[in-house]
Amino acid sequence: MIRLPAIIILAAASLSLSAQNDPAAVKVLENFSAKATKAPSVSMQFTLETVDQVEGTSNRLKGSAVLSKDRYRIELPENILWYNGENMWSYLPDVEEVTITKPDRNDDSFMAKPSAIFTIWKKNYKSRLLEERTASYLIDLYPEDINSDHVRIRLEIGKAGLDLKGLEYKYKNGITVMLKVTGYDLSYKPDDSEFAFSAAKYRGVEIIDMR
Template sequence: MKKILFLAFLQLLFPARGFSQNDPAALAVLDRFSSRALGAPSVSMEFNLRTENLADRTSSSRKGSVILAGDKYKLDLEDNIIWFNGTTSWNLLPAEKEVTITTPGKNDDSFLGKPSQIFSLYRKGYKSRLLEEKADSYLIDLYPEELNSDHVRIRLKIGKPALDLRNLEYKYKNGTTITLDVTSFDLKKNPSSTTFIFEPEKYRGVEIIDMR
């Protein structure tokens, strides 16, 4: 009996191992979702970001916004602002009056690490599954193929018929769940050439820490 319960638990914890092929219905939705977002001049979102940790029973919530064009983005949260121009990242902490300059790694699949990844990461390294289709939305799970991945799954709620992102959830093996509730999704903005870079003249008195 204990063995049966243990096996059932493993199936719940690692559902990706239960199927070896991508769900064609999920791929069809994701292809349309990706094509529409990446084909636009930019993607702008406003959202509520929730973090929950089952291990220590803590949770937090904050509002934010992001505008991205290709791999470039500006991510504005309540406690920091991040600019990325495709090669260099600037992370500003207004309260500490300091900005850190880095050259990010290329393997960060998280929304905060590389927002544009959410529109294309399903193409490689993930299995997809359409969990539910309603009159106004699709619910799709992405399961990492790598056993040593730090997360169990990524869940997307995609709106119909506009194919807008409604909700994004990362579930990690350490018990942490990060949820992005999207309140605004816009594909019509044309960002300026300075949108994705830190401009020191606008933040006088800020200490610059160059970690490149």
């Protein structure tokens, strides 16, 4: 008969093991991260779908992004975003208006800091290789902070090129954001000017400075 202290020790050991990172997932993530962060930039074309399970609604749109370190340019049908590492410009073509802000550097969500997806797994998350498919890996990231606003992040990483195939954020409020990558390139060398709004290019646009 197992005594109570022994049961407690076994239970604690079990919980400790379940909380550890999956070595198979870490190996894939290390290679994926190294390849993306060593590149001059990551260029992507994607389809972005947002599903609200509470309201029973969904929205889908296509976009593109160029990421270089923490800098980025994201183009969506009704919005263009530039971030040069310090300031962010959000341009709304329909109303010819651009808003300048200083984003929260601690916000690692895809829309706030897209490049974080290549390194976010290194801290504050536990990783698990959910499935190894013929051409890709499915890896889940679980936040260690129980007060996090999301339940998990799911990555689909291609086997051959270690490229990002898909990304899914599942939030506690019933919203799921899914990004399906349709184009992925690591060879493009962007100019610094691509990560800042150009007043000369967009003449007559109203500028709202919220910094």
